[in-house]
Amino acid sequence: MNINKLARLNVQNLTPYLSARRIGGRGDVWLNANEYPIAPQFQLTEQTLNRYPECQPAAVIKRYANYAGVTPEQVLVSRGADEAIELLMRAFCEPGQDAIIFCPPTYGMYNVSAETLAITTKVVPTDANWQLDLPAIISQLDQVKLVYVCSPNNPTGNIIKPDDLRQLLVATRGSALVVVDEAYIEFSAEASVISWLTEYPNLVILRTLSKAFALAGLRCGFTLASPEIIRILQKVIAPYPLAAPVADIAAQALTASGVATMRQQATSLNQLKQHFQQELASCSCIEQVYPGAGNYLLIKVKPTANVFKHLWDLGIIIRDQSKQLGLENCLRISIGSRQECATVIAALKTF
Numbered sequence: 001m002n003i004n005k006l007a008r009l010n011v012q013n014l015t016p017y018l019s020a021r022r023i024g025g026r027g028d029v030w031l032n033a034n035e036y037p038i039a040p041q042f043q044l045t046e047q048t049l050n051r052y053p054e055c056q057p058a059a060v061i062k063r064y065a066n067y068a069g070v071t072p073e074q075v076l077v078s079r080g081a082d083e084a085i086e087l088l089m090r091a092f093c094e095p096g097q098d099a100i101i102f103c104p105p106t107y108g109m110y111n112v113s114a115e116t117l118a119i120t121t122k123v124v125p126t127d128a129n130w131q132l133d134l135p136a137i138i139s140q141l142d143q144v145k146l147v148y149v150c151s152p153n154n155p156t157g158n159i160i161k162p163d164d165l166r167q168l169l170v171a172t173r174g175s176a177l178v179v180v181d182e183a184y185i186e187f188s189a190e191a192s193v194i195s196w197l198t199e200y201p202n203l204v205i206l207r208t209l210s211k212a213f214a215l216a217g218l219r220c221g222f223t224l225a226s227p228e229i230i231r232i233l234q235k236v237i238a239p240y241p242l243a244a245p246v247a248d249i250a251a252q253a254l255t256a257s258g259v260a261t262m263r264q265q266a267t268s269l270n271q272l273k274q275h276f277q278q279e280l281a282s283c284s285c286i287e288q289v290y291p292g293a294g295n296y297l298l299i300k301v302k303p304t305a306n307v308f309k310h311l312w313d314l315g316i317i318i319r320d321q322s323k324q325l326g327l328e329n330c331l332r333i334s335i336g337s338r339q340e341c342a343t344v345i346a347a348l349k350t351f
C-alpha cells in the first residue's frame with residue numbers, strides 16, 4: 001500500500017523547509033540559520049509543571065508590549081514567528097479561494113505555510129534592488145488577504161523602503177493585511193514600522209526572540225497588530241502554544257536587564273559585521289558583498305567558484321541561496337563569533 005497517496009495532494013507535492021539542522025553536514029562552524037553565536041544562561045524559576053500553562057502568559061505579553069512600546073492588547077505570543085506566519089493564513093484565508101502575496105527572493109516559510117494549507121500564492125518578485133514592485137503587487141490584489149513583506153529581508157539583507165510600505169498599506173486598506181516580518185529588526189532598530197500601528201489598521205508586525213535575543217532554541221515569537229486582529233488570532237492559536245519553561249525564560253529575557261543585554265549583543269554583532277564585510281570583500285573568490293541590515297551577509301561568489309562546498313568540506317556550514325529567484329551564485333553567511341568569522345575568512349583565503 002502506498003501510504004504517500006493517502007496524504008493530501010498539496011502535502012504530497014510539498015517541499016519542506018530546509019531547517020537549520022535538517023541540512024546535514026558535520027560542521028564545527030554553523031553559520032546557516034542566523035542564530036546568535038553565544039548561548040545566554042537562564043535558570044528555570046517555575047516548577048509547577050503538573051499544571052497547564054497560560055495560553056498567553058501575562059508576564060511575557062506585558063514585558064514584550066513594554067519593550068515594543070505598544071499595549072498588551074496589541075501583542076500575541078506564539079511558538080516562534082513561524083507559527084504566527086501560519087496562524088495569519090489560518091485566520092484570514094479561505095482555502096481554495098483567498099491568496100497571499102510574497103516577494104522573492106525572501107524567507108521560505110510564507111510559501112511553505114501557504115502550500116501546507118492549500119492557500120493560493122501569488123509570487124511577485126522584487127525589483128533589481130530587492131525593493132517591492134508596487135505596480136505588480138497592486139495589480140494582483142484580487143482575492144489577496146495577506147501580503148508578506150520581510151524587512152530587513154532574509155536573505156538579501158536590505159530594508160524595504162518605508163514609502164513603499166506606506167503605499168502598500170494604503171492600497172490594501174480594507175482588503176488585505178500587510179505583514180511586515182521584522183525578525184531581524186533589532187540589528188537595525190531605527191527601521192521598525194512599529195510606530196505606524198495606530199495609523200494603519202491593516203498593519204501586522206512579526207517579531208521573534210530567535211535572532212537578536214539569542215533564543216532560537218526557545219521557540220518564541222510575537223505578533224503586533226490592532227487589538228481586533230490579535231483577538232482573531234487568539235481564536236485559532238493552540239490552547240497551550242508555549243510550554244511553561246518557555247514562558248518562564250521568555251519573561252526573564254524581556255526584563256529591563258534582558259533587553260539591555262540584547263541591545264549590547266546587537267551592537268557588538270553589528271560592529272563585527274562591519275569588519276567581516278570588509279574582510280569578505282578582500283577575498284578573491286567573492287564578486288560582491290551586499291550590505292546587510294540583519295545578522296547575516298549575502299555574498300555573490302565568482303561563477304566558477306564552488307565556495308559552498310569548499311567551506312562545507314572544512315566543517316563550515318553556510319546557506320546556499322543560489323536556487324532562489326535572482327540569486328545565482330549567492331551564499332548567505334550568518335555573523336558568528338569573532339573566532340568563527342576569522343575561520344571563514346581564513347578558509348576563503350585558501351580557496
Ligand SMILES: *Cc1c(COP(=O)(O)O)cnc(C)c1O
Nearest residue numbers: 080081082107154183208210221
Ligand atoms: C528566523 C526567521 C523567522 C522565524 O523566527 P522564529 O521565531 O524562530 O520562528 C521568521 N522570519 C524570518 C524572516 C526569519 O529569518
